[in-house]
Amino acid sequence: MADLLIANARLPRNAGLSTVRIESGRIRDVTDQPERVAAGQALDAEGKLLTPALVEPHIHLDAVLTVGQPRHNLSGSLFEGIAIWGERVKSLSADDVHDRVAQVLRWQVANGVLFVRSHVDVCDPQLTALRAMLEVKREFADRIQLQLVAFPQQGIQSFPDGEALMRRAVELGADVVGGIPHFELTREYGEQSVKFAVALADEFGKQVDIHCDETDDEHSRFLEVLAAETIRLHMEGRVTASHTTAMHSYNNAYAGRLIVNLRRAGMQMVTNPLDNAVLQGRFDHYPIRRGHTRVKELLAAGVNVCLGHDSVMDPWYPLGKADPLQAAFTLAHYGQMSGYEEIRTLFDMITVNGARALGLPDYGLEPGCRANLVLFDAATESDAIRLMAPRRLVIRDGTIVARTEPARTVVNWEGRDEPVDFMPVPIKVRQPIG
Ligand SMILES: [Zn+2]
Numbered sequence: 001m002a003d004l005l006i007a008n009a010r011l012p013r014n015a016g017l018s019t020v021r022i023e024s025g026r027i028r029d030v031t032d033q034p035e036r037v038a039a040g041q042a043l044d045a046e047g048k049l050l051t052p053a054l055v056e057p058h059i060h061l062d063a064v065l066t067v068g069q070p071r072h073n074l075s076g077s078l079f080e081g082i083a084i085w086g087e088r089v090k091s092l093s094a095d096d097v098h099d100r101v102a103q104v105l106r107w108q109v110a111n112g113v114l115f116v117r118s119h120v121d122v123c124d125p126q127l128t129a130l131r132a133m134l135e136v137k138r139e140f141a142d143r144i145q146l147q148l149v150a151f152p153q154q155g156i157q158s159f160p161d162g163e164a165l166m167r168r169a170v171e172l173g174a175d176v177v178g179g180i181p182h183f184e185l186t187r188e189y190g191e192q193s194v195k196f197a198v199a200l201a202d203e204f205g206k207q208v209d210i211h212c213d214e215t216d217d218e219h220s221r222f223l224e225v226l227a228a229e230t231i232r233l234h235m236e237g238r239v240t241a242s243h244t245t246a247m248h249s250y251n252n253a254y255a256g257r258l259i260v261n262l263r264r265a266g267m268q269m270v271t272n273p274l275d276n277a278v279l280q281g282r283f284d285h286y287p288i289r290r291g292h293t294r295v296k297e298l299l300a301a302g303v304n305v306c307l308g309h310d311s312v313m314d315p316w317y318p319l320g321k322a323d324p325l326q327a328a329f330t331l332a333h334y335g336q337m338s339g340y341e342e343i344r345t346l347f348d349m350i351t352v353n354g355a356r357a358l359g360l361p362d363y364g365l366e367p368g369c370r371a372n373l374v375l376f377d378a379a380t381e382s383d384a385i386r387l388m389a390p391r392r393l394v395i396r397d398g399t400i401v402a403r404t405e406p407a408r409t410v411v412n413w414e415g416r417d418e419p420v421d422f423m424p425v426p427i428k429v430r431q432p433i434g
Helices: 078-091 094-110 128-139 162-172 187-204 222-232 245-249 252-264 273-279 295-300 324-334 340-349 352-358 381-387
Strands: 004-009 018-023 026-031 050-052 054-059 113-121 145-151 207-212 239-243 268-271 304-307 373-376 391-396 399-403 409-413 416-420
Touching (some): 054 324, 054 352, 113 352, 145 207, 268 352, 304 324, 304 340
Parallel strands (some): 207 239, 268 304
Antiparallel strands (some): 004 018, 373 391
C-alpha cells in the first residue's frame, strides 16, 4: 500500500502523464500510463508538472532582509553593496541572523526549495554569522537541508588573520570552503587565496565554492587557477565556481581554451542572473555589457551549470522572494535561453544540475530516490516559468509540507464576470474560402 499515490502528473521533458507511487518516504515506482485510480485513493495532479524539489545552490542567507540597513545602496553597485554590508555586520547578532534566516527558509520551502547552499561571511573574528547559521542548520534540518560555505567577503589574504579564520570556520563545521579572489588586494593575493582554499578543502575532505571573477574586468582570470588546482589535487567534481561574470568579456580564444579545462576539472558552475543583471556593466558607457558567464557555451561543452538566486532583499539586490523561478525567468531573457529546449534546460538548472553541484544523494524521480517533489500549477516547464506558477504542493520525504491555493482572477467583461487564468484557449483557425 502506497503512502502516497500521485496520478496524472506530467514529468519534466515528458509529454505523457505518469503515476508516481511513494512508499516510506521514497519513490517506489513511476509508471507511464495514468492508472485508473479510485477517487480518494490518489492525489490527482490533473496533468500538472511534477518535478524533483528545487535546489538553491547559491544564496547569502546571513544577509537576507537587510536592505536599507543601515542605508540604501544608492549606486546599486557591487562595491557599494560590500561597503554597506561591512557597516551592517557590526550590529550582527545570533538572534538577528536566526530571525531573518528563519523567515526566508519558510519562503524557500513554500517555493519548493528543499536543498540550499548558503555562503556565510566569515570575515569576523567572532564568526557570529557562521555560529548562528550552524545553529539554524541544526534547528531546521527536518524541514530544509543546508550546506554552509565559509565565505570570506573581504578576502582571505587581504583580511587580518584571514587564513586562520577560514580554518576555524571549517573546524567549526562549515561544509564548503569559499573565496573571493577578484576582491583581494593584488592579483598575487587572489591566486594565493584560491590555492589556499582548495588545499584547505582537500585537507578536511570538504567541497569548494569560490566567488570567482565576479567583475567585468577581462583581466580577472582566477578561474584558470581554480581549474588547475582542482586538477592538481584530484578534486574533480567537488569544486564550484560561482558568478564568473568576467568570462563575458574574455576574448573567444581564451574563453574557448578555458572552457575545455573547466570540463577537464569537472567544474560545477553557478550563474546568478538576478544579482549580476543589476550589478554588472556599471562602469560601462554604451553599449553596456551584460556581464554574464557563458552559460550556453559551458552547457554545450558538457560542463554542469546551475542557477542561483544569490540575494534576497540585501545591500546588493533589493528584490526577490527566494523563488528559483524568478532566476530562471531572468536567465531566459538575460542569457537568451528562450529556445524550446533551452526553456527545459532552465528547469534542469534549478533542479538536477543544482543537485549534482551540491553532491546530493538519492535525488530525482527514479525509483529509490527520496520523495522530495514539487507540483506546479502549470502543465509544462514553459508555462511554469512564464506564469511563475504557484507551487500547489511541496512534498518532503513523502509528506506534504507546503500548499498553495492558486489565486482566482475574474474580469468583468461586457457586464459578466469571467475567470482569467492566462492560459490560451484553443482557437479554431478558419480556412480561407475558395
Ligand atoms: Zn554570491
